[in-house]
Amino acid sequence: MPEVASQMKGDFATLERGYELAPFEFRVSAAEVQAYLDATGEVNELWDHSVPPLALGALALGGLMARFETPPGLVHTGQEFDFTGDVAIDETVEVRIVVASGSERRGVLMVVFETEVQTADAQIGRGRTSVMLVPEGLEMELS
């Protein structure tokens, strides 16, 4: 599982395009895959030996969020994934995340993160995560 960074957490408001987070690694055990499947309700024997791709995406995202203070008003607005390879249970994956863009409009902060997930052998996925930080007191529609 992604380790929660022990150092001071980052601040969404100060992120700039090109900023690269320190890479982190994690492995997913069979018990952790089962916990994920129990939570989502999915049943599929495909995941007896490998990790569901969206579980990897979720854990990479969890690793990202663990590195920041989660301010009130933070909303996950969009997500893109390319799944390019299998990850076996207990296989180590490395996650690299860079800030692809950051902008502010009328007090609303929008940040896009690009993520690459790879094993020792190959890249197994890419992601693009859009988040929006809405100031307290301001209601925002998602659509």
Place this chain on the structure above:
Amino acid sequence: MTTSSDAPAVEPVTRLIDQPRINSYAEGARDFNPIHLETPEAAASQFGRPVAHGMLVLALLSEAMTNTFGRRWATGGHLKVRWRAPALPPVTVTARAEPRRVADGIASYEVSCEDEHGTVLLTGTARAPID
């Protein structure tokens, strides 16, 4: 480029998302953002209550694609979505993928998740290799 309209059908996936499931998902995905849990932060949010993780809603869509494409989804799938409305538990969510076309061995879909009242929670596109 070769094209056709016979992308494989994807059966919808429907599931109740309630607070116990959200709590389990927070553990399973290691996402403890307080807006998803029964916390003061969730109560103080614009929704006044917890909101399901967007990735939990999206998981139903990935499950539907896996049911059709199997391992090819894990090794060659593509998803691009935007969340349109919050999923407020308890909510019954249906994930759908409507076939659009096949081009160069890649099947394309328009995807969505809706609640039991027809509120659209997310929309987007998906692609998967058919062989």
